[in-house]
Amino acid sequence: MTFKITTIGWWGAYPDANEASSGYLIKSEDYSVLIDCGSGVLSRLQNYIALQDLDAVVLSHYHWDHVADIGCLQYAARIAMDLGRRENPLPIYGHAEDDNLKGLTYLQYSQGHAIDTRTPLRLGNLSFRFGRNVHPDPCFSMRVEKSNRTFVYIADTEYTDNLIEIARGADLLLCESSLYDEYQGNRYSHACPFARIMEDNLAVRLIQAGIRTANTHQREQAEKFGMNIPDFSVSPDEVVSGLEDPLYISLDLDVLDPAFAPGVSHYEPGGLSTRQVLDIIHRIDVRIVGADIVEYNPSRDINGLTAMTAAKFVKEIGSMMINNP
Numbered sequence: 001m002t003f004k005i006t007t008i009g010w011w012g013a014y015p016d017a018n019e020a021s022s023g024y025l026i027k028s029e030d031y032s033v034l035i036d037c038g039s040g041v042l043s044r045l046q047n048y049i050a051l052q053d054l055d056a057v058v059l060s061h062y063h064w065d066h067v068a069d070i071g072c073l074q075y076a077a078r079i080a081m082d083l084g085r086r087e088n089p090l091p092i093y094g095h096a097e098d099d100n101l102k103g104l105t106y107l108q109y110s111q112g113h114a115i116d117t118r119t120p121l122r123l124g125n126l127s128f129r130f131g132r133n134v135h136p137d138p139c140f141s142m143r144v145e146k147s148n149r150t151f152v153y154i155a156d157t158e159y160t161d162n163l164i165e166i167a168r169g170a171d172l173l174l175c176e177s178s179l180y181d182e183y184q185g186n187r188y189s190h191a192c193p194f195a196r197i198m199e200d201n202l203a204v205r206l207i208q209a210g211i212r213t214a215n216t217h218q219r220e221q222a223e224k225f226g227m228n229i230p231d232f233s234v235s236p237d238e239v240v241s242g243l244e245d246p247l248y249i250s251l252d253l254d255v256l257d258p259a260f261a262p263g264v265s266h267y268e269p270g271g272l273s274t275r276q277v278l279d280i281i282h283r284i285d286v287r288i289v290g291a292d293i294v295e296y297n298p299s300r301d302i303n304g305l306t307a308m309t310a311a312k313f314v315k316e317i318g319s320m321m322i323n324n325p
């Protein structure tokens with residue numbers, strides 16, 4: 001076994017009835033770590049582990065929805081030690097950038113330890129590294145590794161480039177997020193990820209097939225980043241010619257003509273047919289390392305036609321990935 005992650009709670013601010021705010025249990029063969037300990041976590045945690053068997057706690061930051069149950073967990077450690085069920089004090093790891101670290105030490109029953117971005121942490125056979133987030137109070141994302149498996153927990157943050165480093169190559173990225181729209185209009189909206197990717201040199205080359213609404217600004221951007229936007233006379237073979245390994249595919253369903261995919265938000269006649277998109281996918285002969293299929297709008301779909309087409313693309317891209325790992 002590498003390790004197993006159990007979500008104990010995920011609510012922000014406060015938990016709903018019979019729920020818990022942030023708390024995640026990581027269990028490997030011989031070590032169990034609780035990441036964050038929000039309101040309601042202590043009660044629900046006991047569905048998965050006896051409290052005296054918990055080896056350590058790691059905290060991303062000290063907002064109540066991530067630490068509210070720490071005090072009662074310390075009492076549990078006290079009772080377990082007094083009754084002889086637990087031998088050693090419970091280690092609790094948190095940052096030392098304000099006074100809260102002191103509160104993690106409770107008599108001889110729990111011991112606070114500082115974490116920072118420079119110092120890797122070893123807990124049993126699990127390796128931890130920390131990244132600095134952007135949050136109203138200091139907060140850290142964390143990367144947990146064991147046997148070539150990587151789990152990354154983002155905790156609370158705005159977007160920061162630090163996330164790229166801490167999350168690189170993760171097998172599982174746990175990213176708590178909200179649907180508030182106060183971030184609309186910023187540089188990181190859904191409309192501009194490729195500009196950021198190209199600016200930061202995160203991709204060598206960008207090919208956008210099926211574009212039929214490019215405005216002057218987009219044409220300028222395409223030129224600036226040396227993008228390839230093949231026109232509709234180009235064959236599938238030419239679209240994929242010269243692709244380099246590794247390849248990431250982002251498939252917007254509105255690349256299809258509305259006749260083939262009515263379940264999208266933006267209707268732009270003159271798009272590709274389902275067959276043309278499949279032909280392009282099938283001619284890819286480099287390793288596909290990731291893909292997304294976006295723009296599906298179920299409220300405009302007719303008889304699930306677009307959903308079925310999207311599922312077909314998932315299947316076809318998936319089989320290409322399996323066949324050329």
Ligand SMILES: [Zn+2]
Nearest residue numbers: 061063135156
């Ligand atoms: Zn917070």
